[in-house]
Amino acid sequence: MTAEDDLIHFGIPEITDDDVAAVARVLRSGWLTTGSECAGLEAELSDYLGGSEVIAMSSGTAALDTALAYLDLPRGARVGVPDWTFVATALAAVHNGLRPVLLDVDAATLNLSPEALAAEIDDLDAVLPVHFGGVPVDAEIHQLAADAGVPVVEDAAHALGARDDRGLVGGPGTSPNCFSFYASKNLTSGEGGALATDDEDLAAFARSYRLHGMDADAWARYHPGAKSGYDVVRPGIKANLPDVLAVLARSQFARFEQSQRRRRQIGLRYRAALADAPVTFIPDVIPDGSADHLAIVALRPGVDRDAVQATMSAQRITTSVHFRPLHHFSWFRSDADVGRSGLGTCDDLADRALSLPLHVNLTDVDVDRVAACLSECLR
Numbered sequence: 001m002t003a004e005d006d007l008i009h010f011g012i013p014e015i016t017d018d019d020v021a022a023v024a025r026v027l028r029s030g031w032l033t034t035g036s037e038c039a040g041l042e043a044e045l046s047d048y049l050g051g052s053e054v055i056a057m058s059s060g061t062a063a064l065d066t067a068l069a070y071l072d073l074p075r076g077a078r079v080g081v082p083d084w085t086f087v088a089t090a091l092a093a094v095h096n097g098l099r100p101v102l103l104d105v106d107a108a109t110l111n112l113s114p115e116a117l118a119a120e121i122d123d124l125d126a127v128l129p130v131h132f133g134g135v136p137v138d139a140e141i142h143q144l145a146a147d148a149g150v151p152v153v154e155d156a157a158h159a160l161g162a163r164d165d166r167g168l169v170g171g172p173g174t175s176p177n178c179f180s181f182y183a184s185k186n187l188t189s190g191e192g193g194a195l196a197t198d199d200e201d202l203a204a205f206a207r208s209y210r211l212h213g214m215d216a217d218a219w220a221r222y223h224p225g226a227k228s229g230y231d232v233v234r235p236g237i238k239a240n241l242p243d244v245l246a247v248l249a250r251s252q253f254a255r256f257e258q259s260q261r262r263r264r265q266i267g268l269r270y271r272a273a274l275a276d277a278p279v280t281f282i283p284d285v286i287p288d289g290s291a292d293h294l295a296i297v298a299l300r301p302g303v304d305r306d307a308v309q310a311t312m313s314a315q316r317i318t319t320s321v322h323f324r325p326l327h328h329f330s331w332f333r334s335d336a337d338v339g340r341s342g343l344g345t346c347d348d349l350a351d352r353a354l355s356l357p358l359h360v361n362l363t364d365v366d367v368d369r370v371a372a373c374l375s376e377c378l379r
């Protein structure tokens with residue numbers, strides 16, 4: 001026990017003794033980079049997702065980069081991106097020579113607004129919706145893109161385990177989905193990610209693109225009896241997931257469903273505990289298919305969010321903000337386009353959204369303490 005014991009951290013991963021033992025086993029195995037553990041993780045995720053091909057990557061950003069590279073769009077092609085997302089979503093388009101078009105979001109979910117997309121779809125070459133906080137995007141988004149013949153890459157960084165009327169996000173029949181296994185995500189390898197797709201050509205592209213465009217990885221080349229040569233079939237990137245990280249994700253995945261259930265309980269407990277507080281949860285009611293990645297409240301207009309965060313921090317509770325709208329950053333202000341319907345919802349919520357601690361290490365007592373502290377701050 002340490003002096004940190006009463007600290008309720010915004011987000012810390014649950015690392016069990018089994019996780020530590022699994023990583024130690026790989027460290028001692030003599031094979032640290034991409035090999036059998038990575039292949040095992042891909043197979044387990046593929047099985048979970050109902051048969052989609054899964055290509056593990058060094059990050060969710062790399063998975064987005066790869067899915068966009070496969071589209072082979074001309075330089076300057078316009079990609080619709082929700083303004084309310086982490087910068088990586090839009091920067092993946094930029095890294096591919098594409099121009100982000102920032103679109104407004106729905107206040108109820110902070111997901112890409114169908115109205116904003118409808119106003120712009122005829123002038124877009126691709127769309128990058130984000131399943132924000134693990135809540136799947138509106139079905140209308142997929143319909144609008146399909147009707148316009150515009151390809152979609154789904155940013156599923158928050159959405160492993162999310163489900164909509166197509167089935168699991170990343171399952172067969174969905175567009176390419178890009179998951180993140182960053183330290184704060186529901187499933188983590190520290191850093192990591194994966195692309196899930198039912199398109200065999202994209203899967204083959206991604207397997208070589210993530211490793212310099214080579215047609216064989218080290219595991220395939222250094223196995224006893226394996227052919228040691230390789231060809232370079234495209235100018236790829238370096239974005240493979242090493243076994244020493246893949247094994248952590250595998251170990252965590254063994255208890256994923258249980259962890260997801262606990263996240264849901266926490267989200268519901270917050271809503272009950274703060275039912276009378278002057279805040280609105282986003283979303284107000286958790287949809288069945290949510291992956292429960294974040295617990296976000298909108299503060300009332302005029303409430304000083306910085307002061308709320310500082311007061312809670314003084315009470316040893318850390319909170320966060322997901323996210324600052326992209327157009328509030330200098331680079332995006334000068335180098336991205338804004339969709340025709342403007343960014344009014346993003347501007348309205350920019351200084352009001354507050355993310356409460358949500359991770360499986362939280363006890364019910366912790367959740368109640370966070371809720372009581374927030375209520376007190378807003379009194």
Ligand SMILES: Cc1ncc(COP(=O)(O)O)c(C=O)c1O
Pocket residue numbers: 058059060061062085086088089130155157158179180181182192193
């Ligand atoms: C919405 C969103 N997209 C993309 C990413 C990028 O994922 P990674 O950090 O694994 O590259 C993140 C990571 O936080 C994210 O929150």
